[in-house]
Amino acid sequence: MNRFTTRTAGGLALPRRTILKGGAAMAATALGAPFINRLHAKEAHPLAGQTIEMNILGIAGWLPSSLGVQMSPIFADFAKETYGYDVRFGFAEAPFSDLFQKAATSLATRSQEFNIIISDSQWLGALAQPGWIVKLNDIIAANPALQVDWFSQTVVDTYMTYPDGSADRYGLPQEGDTIALFLRKDMLDDPAEQAAFQQKYGMKLPTTFEEYETLTMAEFEKVADHFNRPDQGVWGTAMQYSRVYDFVSCYLYPFMWSQGGQIWNPDNGEVVGILNSDINARAMEEMKGWLKYQPPGATNFGIAEQVDVFTQGKVFSCFQWAAVGLVMIPQEMRDKVMVVAPPKHGAGADAGRIYTMGGQPWVLNAFNDDPHMRVGVDFLKWWYQPETTIEFARRGGNPCDAATLNDANFDSINPWNRAYKYMLSEGRSRDFWHHPKYAEMLALQQEGFSAFMTGQNNDAKAVLDYIACGQQQILNDVGDAPTVPGMCYSTSL
Amino acid sequence: MTVSSGTRAPSRAHDSRRVLIFLLLAPVLAFFIVFNTIPLLWLLGLSFHNFSLTGGVDPQFVGFRNYYQLWLGRNNFWGDLSRTFAFVGVGVTIQTVLGMALGLLFWGSKAMPGRRIALTLLFTPMVLTPVASGTFFRFIYDANFGVLNAIGRGLGFETIDYLGDPAFAFWAVLAVDIWMWTPFMIMMTLAALGSVPKAELEAAEIDRIPFWKRFSLVILHHGKFILMLGIVLRTIDSFKTLDLIIPMTKGGPGQQTRLVAVELNKQAFESFNMGFSSAYAVYLLLVSIAMTSIFIFVLNLRRQREG
Numbered sequence: 007m008n009r010f011t012t013r014t015a016g017g018l019a020l021p022r023r024t025i026l027k028g029g030a031a032m033a034a035t036a037l038g039a040p041f042i043n044r045l046h047a048k049e050a051h052p053l054a055g056q057t058i059e060m061n062i063l064g065i066a067g068w069l070p071s072s073l074g075v076q077m078s079p080i081f082a083d084f085a086k087e088t089y090g091y092d093v094r095f096g097f098a099e100a101p102f103s104d105l106f107q108k109a110a111t112s113l114a115t116r117s118q119e120f121n122i123i124i125s126d127s128q129w130l131g132a133l134a135q136p137g138w139i140v141k142l143n144d145i146i147a148a149n150p151a152l153q154v155d156w157f158s159q160t161v162v163d164t165y166m167t168y169p170d171g172s173a174d175r176y177g178l179p180q181e182g183d184t185i186a187l188f189l190r191k192d193m194l195d196d197p198a199e200q201a202a203f204q205q206k207y208g209m210k211l212p213t214t215f216e217e218y219e220t221l222t223m224a225e226f227e228k229v230a231d232h233f234n235r236p237d238q239g240v241w242g243t244a245m246q247y248s249r250v251y252d253f254v255s256c257y258l259y260p261f262m263w264s265q266g267g268q269i270w271n272p273d274n275g276e277v278v279g280i281l282n283s284d285i286n287a288r289a290m291e292e293m294k295g296w297l298k299y300q301p302p303g304a305t306n307f308g309i310a311e312q313v314d315v316f317t318q319g320k321v322f323s324c325f326q327w328a329a330v331g332l333v334m335i336p337q338e339m340r341d342k343v344m345v346v347a348p349p350k351h352g353a354g355a356d357a358g359r360i361y362t363m364g365g366q367p368w369v370l371n372a373f374n375d376d377p378h379m380r381v382g383v384d385f386l387k388w389w390y391q392p393e394t395t396i397e398f399a400r401r402g403g404n405p406c407d408a409a410t411l412n413d414a415n416f417d418s419i420n421p422w423n424r425a426y427k428y429m430l431s432e433g434r435s436r437d438f439w440h441h442p443k444y445a446e447m448l449a450l451q452q453e454g455f456s457a458f459m460t461g462q463n464n465d466a467k468a469v470l471d472y473i474a475c476g477q478q479q480i481l482n483d484v485g486d487a488p489t490v491p492g493m494c495y496s497t498s499l
Numbered sequence: 500m501t502v503s504s505g506t507r508a509p510s511r512a513h514d515s516r517r518v519l520i521f522l523l524l525a526p527v528l529a530f531f532i533v534f535n536t537i538p539l540l541w542l543l544g545l546s547f548h549n550f551s552l553t554g555g556v557d558p559q560f561v562g563f564r565n566y567y568q569l570w571l572g573r574n575n576f577w578g579d580l581s582r583t584f585a586f587v588g589v590g591v592t593i594q595t596v597l598g599m600a601l602g603l604l605f606w607g608s609k610a611m612p613g614r615r616i617a618l619t620l621l622f623t624p625m626v627l628t629p630v631a632s633g634t635f636f637r638f639i640y641d642a643n644f645g646v647l648n649a650i651g652r653g654l655g656f657e658t659i660d661y662l663g664d665p666a667f668a669f670w671a672v673l674a675v676d677i678w679m680w681t682p683f684m685i686m687m688t689l690a691a692l693g694s695v696p697k698a699e700l701e702a703a704e705i706d707r708i709p710f711w712k713r714f715s716l717v718i719l720h721h722g723k724f725i726l727m728l729g730i731v732l733r734t735i736d737s738f739k740t741l742d743l744i745i746p747m748t749k750g751g752p753g754q755q756t757r758l759v760a761v762e763l764n765k766q767a768f769e770s771f772n773m774g775f776s777s778a779y780a781v782y783l784l785l786v787s788i789a790m791t792s793i794f795i796f797v798l799n800l801r802r803q804r805e806g
Binding site for chain 1: 549551552553554555571572573574575578641642643644648658660662663664665749750751752753754755757765766768769770771772
């Protein structure tokens with residue numbers, strides 16, 4: 007009898023035959039699992055029963071990027087139920103200023119280290135031109151779930167298209183983003199402040215979204231001036247002037263574009279004579295003028311510094327990306343903050359409002375093998391499902407599809423949603439260069455704009471000459487612009 | 500026959516010794532060729548091409564165009580180079596003077612209680628990674644929340660934007676570099692002092708030779724090679740300063756703290772402008788070789804005079 011029993015750890019004696027039967031059943035279950043899964047899965051899928059490891063490269067310290075990562079387990083459940091395969095996600099991160107470097111060095115080696123990448127919109131050209139990311143036209147055409155009705159053409163132009171104006175699609179929006187104006191509602195609602203403002207400036211203190219919708223920067227300057235109290239440690243506003251990444255550029259462009267300035271001619275690559283215009287020089291002077299309403303050190307302000315000064319009550323208002331709404335408005339400030347559309351530039355009928363687009367697209371690594379490519383596409387299809395987009399919005403993200411944004415409840419989900427949607431509408435926000443030489447052109451310009459804003463060079467026109475010449479030379483080097491004119495050899499910062 | 504065999508035997512021994520030497524050197528030589536010579540030649544070749552990693556096209560031969568553009572001052576090359584020389588010159592000089600002064604102080608206070616702990620603490624900045632030090636000081640220098648301005652405001656001074664004001668940024672970064680690397684020169688000074696024969700020092704003391712003469716005739720005489728080695732190492736290292744600048748200012752405001760290594764890093768690994776950055780690196784290599792040669796020349800000159 008003893009020869010045919012086995013003692014378990016708990017001391018229970020089992021017949022060997024029972025163990026063998028149990029083992030066989032378990033083996034059959036393990037081997038048959040894929041087929042059972044396939045039977046359970048709603049759709050027949052070539053990967054059913056398999057386990058796939060996916061890696062996403064995202065932006066460190068950037069809430070919308072981390073939301074995409076946080077929501078991936080929901081996709082894992084969805085994939086299991088719908089397609090019958092298991093998917094596990096790994097994540098890598100780098101800050102904005104280093105992410106492209108991290109992605110590019112990996113992709114240049116034809117690696118599939120990162121299967122899905124949260125790219126910045128301006129990198130589309132640099133990633134697409136060497137063939138590192140997948141051209142999505144065929145994938146979109148084959149998958150109705152990816153044929154999304156986007157909220158505006160701006161979404162398509164910003165997150166999906168390269169070359170600009172073409173029908174080629176390389177990205178799909180992960181997070182939409184626009185600049186919004188965050189205001190201290192509690193200060194605006196104070197009757198004493200309203201009376202004092204009325205008395206000092208002879209106009210009503212704007213307190214509603216509608217009133218800010220029609221406000222110009224000249225009028226908002228009065229509001230910022232009213233709340234600018236350095237002796238109390240409170241300043242009127244905060245913008246971004248930092249030379250890191252694209253910070254100062256994104257905040258200077260609205261001053262230029264809204265008043266008719268342009269930054270280049272995308273058709274022939276000309277920059278000289280376009281960027282270094284009088285309108286743009288005036289725009290630079292204007293933006294620099296706003297420093298007097300901002301805390302010390304504002305010339306170093308980027309996204310994080312703005313969040314710090316706003317949440318710590320050092321500024322009354324802040325021009326900030328809608329994407330960081332969740333950190334700009336912590337729970338304890340939920341009733342104290344109002345988010346509106348940023349003011350128009352210029353005066354009267356000529357006043358315009360064209361701000362810079364933020365946000366990031368998803369892109370797929372072109373070196374993914376077939377299983378990873380399939381899972382990547384499945385992931386994107388899931389990302390644009392109505393349940394996913396609304397969940398993304400609930401968690402603080404900014405979807406871009408028309409169905410979600412036009413939903414009657416969308417504006418009330420987050421305090422910044424109305425302003426975000428307003429600025430995402432056609433013609434109110436604009437992206438800049440998707441050219442492969444984007445990084446080089448940007449670095450040159452960031453230095454120039456920073457030099458002007460910090461007072462290293464106080465001649466706006468000379469700085470613009472320097473940048474325009476440098477950028478056209480960069481484009482000329484790759485045959486995308488005419489030779490720089492002779493005046494360029496005498497420009498310097 | 501006897502003669503010929505007598506000559507062959509040492510020759511064979513000589514040959515086998517040469518083979519042995521070659522075999523012993525081979526791994527090092529192979530390493531040097533694979534990781535030094537080939538990349539250097541590759542860099543040289545690439546410097547004559549127009550090649551962007553993100554361009555999607557093969558490298559195009561452009562002759563000396565990259566060198567010529569740099570020579571004409573593209574991307575403010577000469578401005579960056581002169582700023583770097585200022586950074587190296589001022590920084591290494593202060594580090595050397597401070598390091599020697601503190602080194603002499605510690606050398607002369609061997610009985611001081613807590614000397615070892617003080618020395619260990621003094622060496623701490625040197626062992627921290629520059630990125631960590633840079634990040635740390637960025638917060639210290641912050642205009643709104645930084646401790647330096649908090650102290651300044653407490654003493655009634657105006658807030659200073661150390662890293663955002665063009666008048667301060669360069670010096671603020673340089674101060675951190677000096678804070679970090681003065682301990683290295685203290686260490687080199689202590690090593691130099693350790694190489695001075697005690698008998699000569701005692702003789703100088705018995706003869707009541709003034710300190711300054713003892714320093715120049717005895718200490719420097721014996722320790723100058725170690726000190727010079729320290730200065731050469733600091734000069735070369737300082738010329739390559741990058742990891743301190745990136746977290747502090749990224750080269751800003753404007754171009755105020757943009758040293759050559761910062762621009763080279765940007766061209767190569769942010770803009771992926773590989774041809775242009777290769778030419779840039781070749782220029783810097785030539786400058787480094789020239790600087791090191793000058794130091795070696797000065798050292799040899801003195802040695803020849805003394806010989």
